[in-house]
Amino acid sequence: MFQVRIHGRGGQGVVTAAEMLSVAAFLEGQHAQAFPSFGSERTGAPVVAFCRIDDREIRLREPVLEPDALIIQDPTLLHQVDVFGGLARDGYVLINTSRTFEALGVGEFARSLRAERLCTVPATEVALQHVGRPLPNAALLGGFAALAGRISLDSVAAAIREKFDGKVAEGNVAAAREAYAIVRGALRETCHAEAD
Amino acid sequence: MLKQIEGSRAVAEAVALCRPEVICAYPISPQTHIVEGLGEMVKGGELEGCEFINVESEFAAMSVAIGASAAGARAYTATASQGLLYMAEAVFNASGLGLPIVMTVANRAIGAPINIWNDHTDAMSQRDCGWIQLFAEDNQEALDLHIQAFRLGEELSLPVMVCMDGFILTHAYERVDVPTQEQVDAWLPAFEPRQVLDPAEPVSIGAMVGPEAFMEVRYLAHAKQMRALELIPGWAEEFRTAFGRESGGLLRSYRTEDADTVVVALGSVLGTIKDTVDEMRRDGAKIGVLGITCFRPWPLAAVRAALARAKRVVVIEKALAVGLGGIVSSNVRTSFTGSPDAVHAVIAGLGGRSITRASLARVFAAAMGGKLEPLTFLDLDRALVERALAREREQRRSGPIAENMLRDVGVVAAGPA
Numbered sequence: 308m309f310q311v312r313i314h315g316r317g318g319q320g321v322v323t324a325a326e327m328l329s330v331a332a333f334l335e336g337q338h339a340q341a342f343p344s345f346g347s348e349r350t351g352a353p354v355v356a357f358c359r360i361d362d363r364e365i366r367l368r369e370p371v372l373e374p375d376a377l378i379i380q381d382p383t384l385l386h387q388v389d390v391f392g393g394l395a396r397d398g399y400v401l402i403n404t405s406r407t408f409e410a411l412g413v414g415e416f417a418r419s420l421r422a423e424r425l426c427t428v429p430a431t432e433v434a435l436q437h438v439g440r441p442l443p444n445a446a447l448l449g450g451f452a453a454l455a456g457r458i459s460l461d462s463v464a465a466a467i468r469e470k471f472d473g474k475v476a477e478g479n480v481a482a483a484r485e486a487y488a489i490v491r492g493a494l495r496e497t498c499h500a501e502a503d
Numbered sequence: 504m505l506k507q508i509e510g511s512r513a514v515a516e517a518v519a520l521c522r523p524e525v526i527c528a529y530p531i532s533p534q535t536h537i538v539e540g541l542g543e544m545v546k547g548g549e550l551e552g553c554e555f556i557n558v559e560s561e562f563a564a565m566s567v568a569i570g571a572s573a574a575g576a577r578a579y580t581a582t583a584s585q586g587l588l589y590m591a592e593a594v595f596n597a598s599g600l601g602l603p604i605v606m607t608v609a610n611r612a613i614g615a616p617i618n619i620w621n622d623h624t625d626a627m628s629q630r631d632c633g634w635i636q637l638f639a640e641d642n643q644e645a646l647d648l649h650i651q652a653f654r655l656g657e658e659l660s661l662p663v664m665v666c667m668d669g670f671i672l673t674h675a676y677e678r679v680d681v682p683t684q685e686q687v688d689a690w691l692p693a694f695e696p697r698q699v700l701d702p703a704e705p706v707s708i709g710a711m712v713g714p715e716a717f718m719e720v721r722y723l724a725h726a727k728q729m730r731a732l733e734l735i736p737g738w739a740e741e742f743r744t745a746f747g748r749e750s751g752g753l754l755r756s757y758r759t760e761d762a763d764t765v766v767v768a769l770g771s772v773l774g775t776i777k778d779t780v781d782e783m784r785r786d787g788a789k790i791g792v793l794g795i796t797c798f799r800p801w802p803l804a805a806v807r808a809a810l811a812r813a814k815r816v817v818v819i820e821k822a823l824a825v826g827l828g829g830i831v832s833s834n835v836r837t838s839f840t841g842s843p844d845a846v847h848a849v850i851a852g853l854g855g856r857s858i859t860r861a862s863l864a865r866v867f868a869a870a871m872g873g874k875l876e877p878l879t880f881l882d883l884d885r886a887l888v889e890r891a892l893a894r895e896r897e898q899r900r901s902g903p904i905a906e907n908m909l910r911d912v913g914v915v916a917a918g919p920a
Contacts, residue, residue: 326509329676333507341676366641366774368671369859 315380320444325356330466405429438478449483453490515540525571565593572602584611598633603656616905620855636799647750728800753802759791806838851881
């Protein structure tokens with residue numbers, strides 16, 4: 308079972324992101340379960356949502372306590388909420404930011420993880436450019452497809468089109484594609500750096 | 504057709520496939536996406552021959568359902584939590600009148616303190632109201648139970664409550680197989696009411712009944728529920744043949760063949776329990792699970808047979824009978840031939856507290872080691888309780904309990920002393 312935890316703030320589409328991720332996995336024939344953490348739903352309040360992916364039926368209903376991957380939609384949460392809690396040593400981390408892990412003040416923690424499984428992507432800027440609103444969720448799923456390779460970009464695009472219609476859907480798909488390309492490029496650089 | 508959708512959406516689609524004629528709902532909290540989805544289907548013309556009525560309260564919702572059902576219409580509503588309590592008087596009327604309304608209860612806690620999250624207190628508060636109560640383990644079963652509920656209720660002229668865990672199921676996206684209209688039409692016959700308010704053939708429904716016959720009316724309601732115990736297993740089998748999957752029935756045993764310890768529960772927590780039991784089985788523990796799907800009527804004989812081999816029973820229950828302890832466990836004790844002390848009540852998940860594998864494994868291990876009390880509270884923060892009690896000892900005007908506890912755990916900032 309592959310478990311993803313998504314952190315963000317109310318209004319950033321955190322729950323929708325988990326739902327779209329589950330749809331993408333479903334479209335690839337996987338079993339998937341997405342659900343929100345049940346906190347107060349207020350704009351700006353820290354929000355968590357979960358997605359489990361497996362090749363068999365998922366019965367477990369506890370929150371994701373030991374994630375294989377983290378998607379962090381708002382970097383201001385890094386020093387406010389225990390976002391890294393329970394993360395597997397070989398886990399994936401994708402953060403919505405234009406800064407580096409070092410600049411965000413989590414450089415030391417990042418060095419304890421596998422470099423090729425960590426990435427940042429300025430998803431809010433990408434979303435503003437393609438959707439016109441600061442909703443980074445779809446873009447981050449595109450980036451996540453590139454980072455973890457667990458779901459394809461095409462499935463992410465299909466999931467976005469299930470959730471949204473028309474121009475909003477196409478804008479979000481474009482944002483996902485751009486974030487995918489950014490993460491692919493960043494990962495190539497990481498690999499080269501390691502090879503050097 | 505396989506779909507990856509929200510639990511509420513899955514139930515809305517199932518209810519629509521049952522061709523309801525009247526859906527009435529109070530659209531404001533506590534409500535689910537179920538009636539929202541159905542409202543859209545009626546307005547969009549996908550659900551034909553159905554009137555959607557927005558009412559001013561849950562009391563009105565059930566009252567309208569009663570009127571609709573008495574007029575011979577297939578009637579549906581949904582609610583949860585405080586909403587169920589607010590309609591309680593009409594809930595009793597629906598069963599007392601023998602009207603086969605189907606209602607989803609998206610199980611949630613009851614205040615005070617205010618809490619919107621999942622537990623079973625709402626449904627358990629109505630357990631003796633005369634409705635059949637079915638509990639869904641996952642969203643597929645929630646979907647399927649609604650199709651079964653209309654047939655069961657209409658066959659017996661009894662209302663049916665389909666209980667599904669609020670948030671945990673209603674808000675979860677998972678894979679469900681939504682049947683076709685043809686499949687549902689073939690399985691669910693048209694509603695043939697036993698009583699109809701019809702101007703052409705006037706009758707009274709709801710007359711006053713004195714001591715001369717009141718007891719007999721109540722007895723008949725009980726006898727009909729006993730009849731449900733006979734019908735449900737056969738229909739679950741029929742459903743399996745028609746739809747190709749197991750859903751419903753009275754109860755389901757999991758790995759109990761050689762189990763000394765059997766864990767009993769209702770609803771979505773069964774999944775987490777089964778995963779925990781699988782892990783403990785790998786270490787050689789002889790432990791199994793009994794999931795109760797039909798809570799009312801209580802399947803006394805079936806539970807007794809399922810527990811015949813068990814040396815001890817651990818009941819994980821999401822409601823508390825204050826002053827007694829467990830509700831489900833009290834029912835289980837009536838079906839257990841061993842010592843009543845061997846049935847342990849574990850109150851868990853109240854107000855949405857997570858029920859984790861780690862905590863369950865600890866409790867199950869304690870039970871197998873003979874160290875589990877007859878009544879325990881899973882993951883209770885005893886220090887928090889002790890500090891509240893200390894405050895009460897220290898001063899008479901110790902203040903509001905809930906607010907004091909929130910301040911103590913640091914959820915709200917400390918105000919002036």
